[in-house]
Amino acid sequence: MDIGARVREVREMIGMKAQDLGTEIGLDPSAISNIERGKRSVKGDELAAIAKTLGVSVLALLDGNSLLARLPVSPRTSNGVMLKGEVLERITGIAELHEILAEWESETLNYSFPAVDTNEWLDQAPSLANWAREKLEYSPTGSNHFFDLVGAIENKLGIDVLVESRADEDFSGASLTDVEYSLIYVNAEQPITRALFTLAHELGHVLAQDGSFVIDQDLVANSDNERFANAFAAELLLPEQGIRSLITSENLDALALCSLLALYGTSYETLIYRLHNLRIIDAVGRDKLRKIGLRGLMSQINDGDLEAKLFARMKRYPTRHAPVPLTKRAFTGYKMGVISSRPLASLLGVSPEVVTATMELDAAAELEDAVVSNGLNSDSASDLYGGSPVEEVE
């Protein structure tokens, strides 16, 4: 497909009239029509303006088969709410960087995940979670739950994870799922216990390869894909076997619940959600626990250390984390002259001057190490996995 036909395709996809596109970029409607029909060549600056107006990367117009062309043109959350586009913009920038680096790299990324049918989410999610736990060598009872999982996803699966604050947009996480490149994006503007579930939920989307791009606002399960991602995350973080060995309907009390939270590092809301979908509690019990809230629960235990630990975790937020696999590729790309300091600086969250000055001092390895190692920084199955596992509970 030539550039003109691609411009028309994207323009029609977003429902924009040729006249409006022309007005926006200062071109006569007939010029747009001629460009789209291949009767007039398009200049570089015109193409950039067209891409900007249509909200896509120039690369998406130049190559209809590229990763960028597969990104959606209208950013919506999983609930269908239109976003301002900041998240899509950020992911588009990262996908562009991937494309530029990949062009020079001799090896392509090769993801290998089990085939999943998300229509069979109730059966498939736990088995995929077990596969993932083994592949990731991830223990849900480790000491640094969130960043342990981030590290395992990047090291064992080669999937990039970006964690950064996006106070400007109401979203929990997003995932880019593509055979060519996958990325998980977690908003650091949420407590680390909640971010943990978001991370696992987005991993579920990526492993299920269930669509090119998902932005999750509140993780409410309103489709099989979302229910699958929630069920996957619940089993990965709170494995049924482990939970059942520690708690039953009979011994469920405040201390047991608080101990589970300390052990698995999830939020209180996620734990309630999990106990419900494992049928350890019913909907009435779930609502009761929500009403009591974590603070209410903590007031009932007589264990100062445990209380302090849970309280501290409630107040903790994830630090910024640059996607390590992509950052390593970008370092190599910088050293080879494929990219300048600016895209690398953007990934690392530092100024281009810091990157250049450090490289000139031949301290690149130290910078790379520093950045990469410290983590830049009457219930049906649908009901059990419905609702939101991260909904705020007082």
Add this chain to the structure above:
Amino acid sequence: MAVPILFDAVTIRHFSSISRLDLLEMCHGYRPKPRWVEGVRNEIQMGDLSGYRECRPILDSTWFGDPLEPEMIDLASIAGLQIALGNARFEDEDKTETLRHRGEAESIQQALKYGYSFVTDDNDAHRLANFRLGAGRVFDTVDLLRLAVANSDLTSTEAVATAHRIQGLDRSLRRQYERLLTVQDFQ
């Protein structure tokens, strides 16, 4: 035969800001055109519209001639270079600026395609061009002044004074010349 040399907007504006565009002509007038690319002229036109006074004399000058226009087939490589140079998506201050680094990307791509040389004072563009074009084909303002001294168009004292005038206007030379330049730099 002399090879055309493509000038980046930042370097042309350096010389125009001290009213010494004639130095470019003096040193490189013998080279065949083109002397700039469309993206660089666009940047200078935008600068003129934004009220940067050094841009108008550049647009009025006939010496630069018609800019080199990339062909459709070049657009993908140019877009790739623009991303590599850090297009607006990577910079927080203005995510909507589509022209950012466009002139440098076009210049490098066209220099690569036609075997031309390139002059820029942008650190990143200079470094990237060095990798892509090879070291002997990428220059900066200090190189131009050194050539002017070598050609006896300027004395080394005049070259230092010229560089100081540019720096005095808060215009940046490449990082390695952030220090105060001396006569020794031009001997």
